Amino acid sequence: MRQTPWGPLRPNDAHIHFFSRSFLGTLAGQKGLSAEEAALHLGWTLPPESPATLASHWAAELDRCGIHRAALIASLPGEEPAVAEAITATPGRFVGYFMVNPTAEGAPRRLQAALDSGLHVPCFFPAMHGYSLADPQATALLEILDTATAPTAPTAFVHCGVLSVGIRKRLGLPSPFDLRLSNPLHLNAVALRFPRIRFIVPHFGAGFLREALLVASLCPNVFLDTSSSNNWRKAEGLSLFQIFRRALDVAGPERLLFGTDSSFFPRGWVAGVFEEQCEALSETGVSTQDARAIFGGNFDRLFAFP
Numbered sequence: 001m002r003q004t005p006w007g008p009l010r011p012n013d014a015h016i017h018f019f020s021r022s023f024l025g026t027l028a029g030q031k032g033l034s035a036e037e038a039a040l041h042l043g044w045t046l047p048p049e050s051p052a053t054l055a056s057h058w059a060a061e062l063d064r065c066g067i068h069r070a071a072l073i074a075s076l077p078g079e080e081p082a083v084a085e086a087i088t089a090t091p092g093r094f095v096g097y098f099m100v101n102p103t104a105e106g107a108p109r110r111l112q113a114a115l116d117s118g119l120h121v122p123c124f125f126p127a128m129h130g131y132s133l134a135d136p137q138a139t140a141l142l143e144i145l146d147t148a149t150a151p152t153a154p155t156a157f158v159h160c161g162v163l164s165v166g167i168r169k170r171l172g173l174p175s176p177f178d179l180r181l182s183n184p185l186h187l188n189a190v191a192l193r194f195p196r197i198r199f200i201v202p203h204f205g206a207g208f209l210r211e212a213l214l215v216a217s218l219c220p221n222v223f224l225d226t227s228s229s230n231n232w233r234k235a236e237g238l239s240l241f242q243i244f245r246r247a248l249d250v251a252g253p254e255r256l257l258f259g260t261d262s263s264f265f266p267r268g269w270v271a272g273v274f275e276e277q278c279e280a281l282s283e284t285g286v287s288t289q290d291a292r293a294i295f296g297g298n299f300d301r302l303f304a305f306p
Helices: 021-029 035-042 051-065 080-089 107-116 136-147 166-171 185-193 209-218 240-250 271-284 288-302
Strands: 002-004 007-009 013-017 070-074 094-100 121-124 155-158 198-201 222-225
Touching: 007 288, 021 035, 021 080, 021 166, 035 166, 051 070, 051 080, 070 080, 070 121, 080 094, 080 107, 094 107, 107 136, 121 136, 136 185, 185 198, 185 209, 198 209, 209 222, 209 240, 240 271
Parallel strands: 013 070, 070 094, 094 121, 121 155, 155 198, 198 222
Antiparallel strands: 002 007
């Protein structure tokens, strides 16, 4: 449990990057480094070779911080087996997200294999991989997701807005992401076409708040996650209180999912993000019932395992 303005809560975190040894090794290799060398350069604890061991570390960290369940994100195509192993090792604790690139050869097969392995939520990064969500390659994957047999209703994660990958910057890797492909408006027709799929837009749209809210107002299957420090708000001149107020007015408390964007050790779970969001939400005057929904209930409703 964590103490909040609404009393003790045990939140769920809808946005944690797993950052396995395979993830770190892949990026390190692009700079000619080993995973050990990259961890030393970054000041990270080297992830254990076993994803199950890393999952146990995350479970212990969340226990220490009073967090109940969480989404674990495979943050590169190819990291799916690591997160699948983590999910299997900690049944019921984590929901498995995984990155897909619709433009890559064999993308439909990889998507189906990830779902079959126990992962739940494909993550689309249009600006990173250079496509529009409305492209046939992307909608072909959504068609597979829409008809897949799974323990929960189909859900997709769509990264919109500013995309900044801190580890790439610190390793000196280029990030040639095309912001023109990040507009949440691209999601509108897709969300209407697939009403059964719940679409999660992280970071309040990451600089496209107005556009994300426009889409949410038209598509009841579009959700927003609140994760990250949301530094994009400086460009819009908005406080976190103002962002929450607008999101509550348009999407309502039932379509907001609390998240932190935590990712690596020794930093672990980022309590400061939780505390800042509690303060901002408290200023809006949100009720205890709605706060409980945002910080945990909505996540449990979306990912209610039988």
